[in-house]
Amino acid sequence: MTLKDTKPGMVVRIDSVGESELKQRLMTMGLIPGTRVEILNSAPFGDPIALRLRSYNLAMRRDDAAQIEVSEVG
């Protein structure tokens, strides 16, 4: 499953961050394999989405989230 397929309320753990121009920026913002991510809410029409990780909130588009493999933890 990728982060794109998640729904608000889900809690996931990052498995890998796929290759993209954004990869290093995403990693710099703390999206590292093993990081716990909570899906908070979404903009109108469901995209972009708001995430909570490392005690802060981050918004990203679903297209970019599709590069991030995750598995649900609870």
Added chain:
Amino acid sequence: MSALSVALTGNPNTGKSTIFNELTGARQKIGNWPGVTVDKKVGVIEHNGRKISVIDLPGTYSINARSQEEQVVSDYFKTNKPDIVVNIIDASNISRNLFLTVQLMENGIPLILNLNMMDEAERHGIKIDMKKLEDAFGMPVTNTVGRSNKSVRKLLDVFTNAVMTNYKPSKLINEHIERVRNLERSGLAPAKVDEEIIAARYDLIDKIMASAVTVSAAGKTLTEKLDSYLANGVTSIILMIAIFYLMFQISFNWIGQPLADIVGEFFDETLVPWAAESMEAAGVEGWMQSLVSDGIIAGVGAVINFVPLIFTLFIILSFLDGTGYMARVAFIMDPIMRRAGLSGKSIMPLMMGFGCAVPAIMANRALDTHKDRMISIFVTPFITCNAKVPIIALFAAMFFPDNVANVVFAMYFLGIITAIVMAKVLSSTMFTERQSTFLLELPPYRLPDIKTVLLEAWDKGKGYLIKAGTIIFAMSVIIWFLSNFNSDGMTEDMDTSYLASIGSTTSVLFAPQGFDTWEAGASVVTGILAKEAVVSTMGILYGVDEDSVDTDDAEGTAEVLNATSMGSAFTPLSALAFMVFSLLYSPCMTALGTVKKEAQGFKWMAFVFFYTTAVAWVVSLIVYQGGRLLGFE
């Protein structure tokens, strides 16, 4: 002893600027870093008999030199060795904040780690053991509480007492640096090396977090509760419209406009008569009196009139920005802006365009990519700014007395639609760089520090005051000259003035739009200098006593002008075409100057002048000729 140099560095949204403002107050200078549109803030203070020079580096998440801000910080540390570097850390978000800290340590920069907003962190169940953090890095750790003046002043003692040479990086840090050096020498592909280093940094951060920080589960934060309304689904759009409606209501009706009226009254009833009497008494020549009263005071006064409005709007915007709400606006508007080839972050500058295009164009600095910045700058002028309102209001009242509100609304709507359509056109023709991305921190909602809000508003607004003032001053002299002189010297009859010749030459362009009178042509030309000038030029040229053209009161002005030849100079359809043209054509000179500065190039200024005018010409042509085909007149 030379001044002690202190540099503040840290992530965005850490309260770094608030600390800087608290330390330096009004004794700060804001300039630009060479070659980029990033603010450079420096302040000099004295403490315990020691001069301290503080520099506020732009907020960045890293120093990878991917953005202008990161480039500035990275270059700064390459060429400067400040005595003290303070890394401001948002304690409630310590994990990600430490990324920059680790990166700075790798570059051999000794740091004071200042944990800000400790109170907020504790509310969120985050407890930081400062002693253990100090041991983990081998660097001194201090703390401040958000807006507490006292805790920030305490930092000054730390600056004057700190002996950075007493601190050496810990074993843990040295091991990490060794690991980074090994990765750099590993021979892996450069991108891979960078990724491994990023992972190694978070690996170290997780270790330090485990030893010095305890995070206990806290319930839903206030921010999350608010965001479930303000940044969630379609409701959020409705709430946003309400918030902005309130903002414009406050700026334009409740506070800004009444203040503007007071300033205007002072000009009309005190300054102008006083200047006239003084000059009369001093025996100043007639032409000079006319230049000062009808030219300079009238022209500059029109601009000064807008100052209260602009500052009120800026104060509210800085306040909203300080609360963290603006990030939510970008978030909820991204789905719409993305479809127009822009990013959600562009919405802010466009919204500001309803007030004035000048600050709106400047606000585009905050956008991520070159593409977003350029397109946003180029479409902002289509938005109906405050100075275009008199044109629309007057023509609607004169030629569509039964449909005033509908016509005004339609004009606003036309401006927005044109901006969005042109954004789409520009992004698919001139700026075909890859679709911009959208990665944005949503900072926790906070009550902004009032000092910071006021300083920011002043910083943004004073540019308008100074620049617009100087340009308008020059322009007033020029208009006065053109409408009072011809090749034979000074003339009483405006029909023979230079302005009339210019107007009749220009008006040839508008034959297909049905408004090819020299008066309309002259109004279009003066409108480039300032949009307010369109209506006042019409008033002067159609032979109405200038004093009775009160642009605040469209109905009254319409009645007066209807009695003149203006009523017969336009048909309703050509009036509509004129409104459309005035709404969309070249932005005023001040805005053009701002485009030149922000897009960094004279050619972009020329481009904006010609393409907006071309769009206006074509759209007004369609309105006029299309209207005729449909049988309107």
